[in-house]
Amino acid sequence: MHPDIDALAPLLKTTAQEEILPRFARAERSFKPDGSIVTEVDFAVQNRLALALKQRHPQFELLGEEMDEARQRALLDRAGPGLWCLDPLDGTSNFAAGLPFFCISLALLRGGEPVLGLIYDPVRDECFAAEKGRGAWLNGQPLGGHGGGLPLRHGLAMVDFKRLDPALAAELALHPPYSSHRYLGSGALEWCWLAAGRFHAYLHGGQKLWDYAAGSLILAEAGGCAASLDGKPILATALKPTSVVAAANPGLFGEWRAFLAPRTARPA
Numbered sequence: 001m002h003p004d005i006d007a008l009a010p011l012l013k014t015t016a017q018e019e020i021l022p023r024f025a026r027a028e029r030s031f032k033p034d035g036s037i038v039t040e041v042d043f044a045v046q047n048r049l050a051l052a053l054k055q056r057h058p059q060f061e062l063l064g065e066e067m068d069e070a071r072q073r074a075l076l077d078r079a080g081p082g083l084w085c086l087d088p089l090d091g092t093s094n095f096a097a098g099l100p101f102f103c104i105s106l107a108l109l110r111g112g113e114p115v116l117g118l119i120y121d122p123v124r125d126e127c128f129a130a131e132k133g134r135g136a137w138l139n140g141q142p143l144g145g146h147g148g149g150l151p152l153r154h155g156l157a158m159v160d161f162k163r164l165d166p167a168l169a170a171e172l173a174l175h176p177p178y179s180s181h182r183y184l185g186s187g188a189l190e191w192c193w194l195a196a197g198r199f200h201a202y203l204h205g206g207q208k209l210w211d212y213a214a215g216s217l218i219l220a221e222a223g224g225c226a227a228s229l230d231g232k233p234i235l236a237t238a239l240k241p242t243s244v245v246a247a248a249n250p251g252l253f254g255e256w257r258a259f260l261a262p263r264t265a266r267p268a
Helices: 005-023 040-056 069-077 092-097 166-174 187-195 209-221 250-264
Strands: 029-031 037-039 061-064 083-090 103-110 113-121 126-131 135-138 156-159 180-182 201-207 225-227 242-247
Touching: 005 040, 005 103, 005 113, 005 126, 037 040, 037 092, 040 061, 040 083, 040 092, 040 103, 061 069, 061 209, 083 092, 083 187, 083 209, 103 187, 103 209, 113 187, 113 209, 126 187, 126 209, 135 209, 156 187, 166 250, 187 201, 187 209, 187 242, 201 250, 209 225, 209 242, 225 250, 242 250
Parallel strands: 061 083, 156 180, 156 201
Antiparallel strands: 029 037, 083 103, 103 113, 113 126, 126 135, 201 242, 225 242
């Protein structure tokens, strides 16, 4: 049996309202070895949710972004009946700078794939959720059916240029196949906004497991498509970052992949 989404959503909401929003733009930051920002809020949310989830569902371990890598690898290797995957504050750099794009992302992994996902945006009070085979929702309302019939050239894209090959980034900046582009700085929210039809195509050069675990399920259950730049499925089985190519529906995905494939193919 899956945990109840309707019971988990209030847990994320209360945690965000009590741990995240009161510290917005005021939390002290520090830096990880890879240069990314971490704040006291990341740890506060992770610790609070780890305790609450263990009390409610003791059969599942929790893999959190703010654990050391050895612990993360050990948890992935012995996932057991299921494994929570938590990003306690996705968009930490935004949060620390006062930009209102950040969220909590929580997924339940089984057999290397997400079977349940929730992403809560406390600024907009939006809870995106999905359960494998049952659909995706935004604040309880079904998601899906976005962008049908819209060609890529008229679409809005979300692109993270920083992690792309420089030649590809330059071409997209100078000669984009879409109408315009944006970037939120929160990978989990970007998956959700794509699922909600707020933009139509997505490209990211390197996301980690907790960035895409919940969001990829939400997009898939909303009717969207995703793969890596080399055309492989995005599987929740490793800590190594993966590239992401995604679109709101299969037609747009086909156009987007057709544009990118010859520009990202590896030489023989």
